[in-house]
Amino acid sequence: MDRLLAIKDLHVGFRIFEGQLRVLNGVCLDVKEGERVGLVGETGCGKTTTVKAVLRVLPTPPARITGGEIIYNGQDILKMTRRQMTMLRRHELTAIFQDPLQSLNPVFTIGTQLRDIVRDSAIGRGQRLSRREVEARCLSALHETGMPDPERIMTNYPVQLSGGMRQRICIAEALSTNANLLLADEPTTNLDVTIQDQILRKLDELVEEKGASVVMITHSMGVVRDLTQRVNIMYAGSIVEMAKTRDLLERPKHPYTQGLMASVPKLTGEGVSEGIPGRIPNYLDPPPGCRFHPRCEHRMEICEMTAPPFFETGDEHQVACYLYGGKT
């Protein structure tokens, strides 16, 4: 399988009054063609910043990409011109964000917004669609997401729909572009479990059908288990562990991943673990070395000095922790 997206050593900072927030600290992420990759981390660990950097929609300033490369299909996204970027967004990359109320424009009908997307993504592919073709594609996109009565929905405004319906609209919009890479940024965090189940199932089916690659961003281990093949665990602006999803859930290696897995309440009812002591570091003055060391129970001297590189622990399982570094 070819590599579709490769993020290499990405550093992003935010300039604020108090100084420089060093948020992303060398993020590395690979997505192969047709693959579904999970990106898991807690609030404030830089998941959304990573996605926004890939789409180049970070507000700069205050944000500043201070290093690294984002290679998409052999080209560096960070070096593209504005025009190239627009073309890329038209039909190569697409995203679903957490809050559909923020990603849908409240003053236009669903129809207006969806028609624009369908028309522009076709232009990106060098086609010009007639009004009737646009209309037909919009209706079929809505229909695919299991929406009842698409004709009526097209004339509705976002406020007239429920949360689950709005998120379906976002999915319809994202998938109607036939993009190669879908960045789903916590698409179901705001929804109830029964609705979440429906939406994820639908998303899964549609992605399967269109053969797109997905980066699924979430803080729920359960969602990742159902939907992805590989998973990356992120902590305080860097990836700490990457592995095949099943492998990682059964044998977490990094102390942070282990703590996280133990903290998830289980249906088996063996009680809740104490969680991980401490909290995510302040990005103004992050701890040197491994950013997890102040909260880690296995910390060693070296952890406080230099950040660990990735160590291979078998079967594509990589951990950024000196515990697995061998004795060299």
Add this chain to the structure above:
Amino acid sequence: MTQTSILTVDRLVKHFPTKAGTVRAVDDIAFDIATGDTLGLVGESGSGKTTTAQCVLGIYPPTSGDIVFEGATIGVMFNRRSKELKRKIRIVFQDPGSSLNPKRTIKQILSVPLRVHGIGTDRERLTTMSRLLEMVELPPADYLYKYPQAIGGGEKQMVAIARALATNPRFIVLDEPTSALDVSVQGKIINLLMRLAKELNLTYLFITHDLSLMRNVATRVAIMYLGKLCEIARTEEFFRSPMHPYTNMLLSSIPVVTEQEESLKPKKIVSQGEIPSPVNIPPGCSFHLRCPERLPICSEVDPEMAIQEDGRVVRCHLFPAR
């Protein structure tokens, strides 16, 4: 069971009249909580969990129905309740970021309930406050003079818990105390709450939408859907064999982490349909539009709460009263 129950809610109804029609937020529910128990009230957004809790607290007066606390009817607004009653029933809200005043130090925040209820003299209060903070595992010297914004989300929630404990309550309503927090801090809060319940003989009404969490904390579970209860059962029995079709759908929708858990879920019931608006509840059973096992009667007659052989209560035509 009635002699030991601390709180009994009977045929509680709370309607909100709006321009679009009456919102039937809570529609005829009944449950009781035994002293020292934790009742988990689970439901999706808009199912009326919080309204139920707010009626218990007196934030809203109920439209009809009784709320009985320690043998006395308390179904009135909080401003007509005795101070003694308000001392005994306390609440911890979902988001500590908005329930703690950002312009007050933790000492000031904790002193309010003590002053209002006239507990101790000024000097004694300082020791009481230190003791409260120690109870929630925060070193008082480090935290008393801090402002809420200077501490993390989990710590803020602990301060909110300390504030609820300040008046030495008997009963605490926990309104999604950990939904705003990350899982790695959730564990600490939950364990703290469970320890306090044992030490201080507290009774909790624990509101949440997280069934996996309920499995680990509640002694009994009540499932709400559109203002009505679907099922009340003891936790182990409930998770071993859920009865109501909605409960089955809910359980099979939870994303889980291990194989072992997967085997505990009921066989896949495909979730379908949307939650109807509470202004416009379908006739008959409110769940019948989404129900995979609906009978002809479901669209006409609303089922009654029926007590089953093993003592659990289910509201469904599939399980008539014995």
